[in-house]
Amino acid sequence: MTISQPAKLPKKAVVPKQAIFAKAFHWVNIISLLLMMSSGLQIYNANPVFGGREGWHFPKGLLLGGWLAGGRDWHFTFMWVYSLNLLAYGLFILISRRWQQRYVSSSDLKALQVSQNAKRKTYAWHRVVYTAIIPILLLAIASGLAMYKPAQLPWLASLFGSWQTLRTVHFITVPIVLGFTLIHSLLAFRVGSMRLIRSIFVR
Amino acid sequence: MPIIQTPRPVLTRRRLLQLSGLSGMGLLLGSCASTSIAEQVGATIDPLNQRVEELLLNPQALVPEFPVSAIEPEALLINSFDTTPNLDRTTFRLIVDGDVAQPLSLSLAEIQSMPLTSMVIRHVCVEGWAAIVQWGGVSLGELIRRAQPKSTVRYAYFESADGYYESWDLASTLHPQTMLAYQKNGQPLPIENGAPLRLAAPIKLGYKQSKWVTRVTLLSQLPSKLGYWEDFGYEWFAGL
Known part of the structure; x- marks a missing residue:
């Protein structure tokens, strides 16, 4: 068995090729999350998670829907787009077996501990971070569902303990996702510069 | 012919697309037009969401209850849209009518002679807060059965002494934990919580649970006035 050497790479860097599913997931995920967050903050303001009616309210400019009912209209519409997009992408990485190669592996963890290669380490961090966001995206759905239908899904609601804990967990997914977006973008930039970032959105 | 000559703006196709995207987003997210857009968005998804709900x-499964020790007396906030009516308990009558064979007009004494049902459940407000509370009262399903509703009945319409009004799907009104309550946390129901009679159920958001209920009308068609808050845009089914 021979391992063929790749042909000499052209001087001009190759544009990374991304699967259409990966691109579609990123677009739909960003748009639906923006709408979920801004409508979610509208709902938050009806009775702030921290401090109740006397608590701090988010400024109007960040809110979607005009008032509580409008915020709920957006939230309970785009919950479908957000979660079905995540489901479709989940099926894609399952069927295409991407979960075996594209996500954090023991070799990444080993590289973080022993590797002297800074590039390899950055790449390992990149994979750690984008793998770690998946449970957070699922947690947003689970905690949201538990609040949406606590009487019909009591087992799910009771997983979170008290109602206040449930509300806090659901809310806290917002700053985590925002922080992730920043770090994920920075790491993607360090791994593959603007070429890599552009490749996941355009071509 | 233009009178004032303005310098021709350099507007490339790319720039135009960027600008239209930005202003479109601004229109979408700004609060001026956003209520009517939200209503359209809500109206589009509501049939699906209602079907799922x-x-x-x-309809007959009990929602798990909480121990008495879990009751949160301070957490139950008082919301009302207008006034707090103080009804004369001696002359109070609850009317059950509509598409029924046996319309009812019941005094409080008659209602309280019926079997007392009690539950410790979570009351969830549309605003996001919730409180674990004990309600005691008479099963609404039991009252409705006494009135012998016709087979065409699909909805119940509730009138309150303060002018509040609500409509429910029949399955939810017949749920074994849906009641007209006259007790809260083991004490007689306070006026601000809806005395002498209020709707209480673990399966609906708080705004569906009318206070100071005076009339239950069983209907075969959904009324044009769905409910006080629903007519402003809140979701009608509002199941939990």
Whole structure:
């Protein structure tokens, strides 16, 4: 068995090729999350998670829907787009077996501990971070569902303990996702510069 | 012919697309037009969401209750849209009418002679807060059965002494934990919580649970006035 050497790479860097599913997931995920967050903050303001009616309210400019009912209209519409997009992408990485190669592996963890290669380490961090966001995206759905239908899904609601804990967990997914977006973008930039970032959105 | 000559703006196709995207987003997210857009968005998804809620509702299954020690007396906030009516308990009558064979007009004494049902459940407000509370009262399903509703009945319409009004799907009104309550946390129901009679159920959001209920009308058609808050844009089914 021979391992063929790749042909000499052209001087001009190759544009990374991304699967259409990966691109579609990123677009739909960003748009639906923006709408979920801004409508979610509208709902938050009806009775702030921290401090109740006397608590701090988010400024109007960040809110979607005009008032509580409008915020709920957006939230309970785009919950479908957000979660079905995540489901479709989940099926894609399952069927295409991407979960075996594209996500954090023991070799990444080993590289973080022993590797002297800074590039390899950055790449390992990149994979750690984008793998770690998946449970957070699922947690947003689970905690949201538990609040949406606590009487019909009591087992799910009771997983979170008290109602206040449930509300806090659901809310806290917002700053985590925002922080992730920043770090994920920075790491993607360090791994593959603007070429890599552009490749996941355009071509 | 233009009178004032303005310098021709350099507007490339790319720039135009960027600008239209930005202003479109601004229009979408700004609060001026956003209420009517939200209403359209809500109206589009509501049939689907309502269907899912009806499927999720298990009409005869009991929602798990909480121990008495879990009751949160301070957490139950008082919301009312207008006034707090103080009804004369001696002359109070609850009317059950509509598409029924046996319309009812019941005094409080008659209602309280019926079997007392009690539950410790979570009351969830549309605003996001919730409180674990004990309600005691008479099963609404039992009252409705006494009135012998016709087979065409699909909805119940509730009138309150303060002018509040609500309509429910029949399956939710017949749920074993849906009641007209006259007790809260083991004490007689306070006026601000809806005395002498209020709707209480673990399966609906708080705004569906009318206070100071004076009339229950069983209907075969959904009324044009769905409910006080629904007519402003809140979701009608509002199942939990």
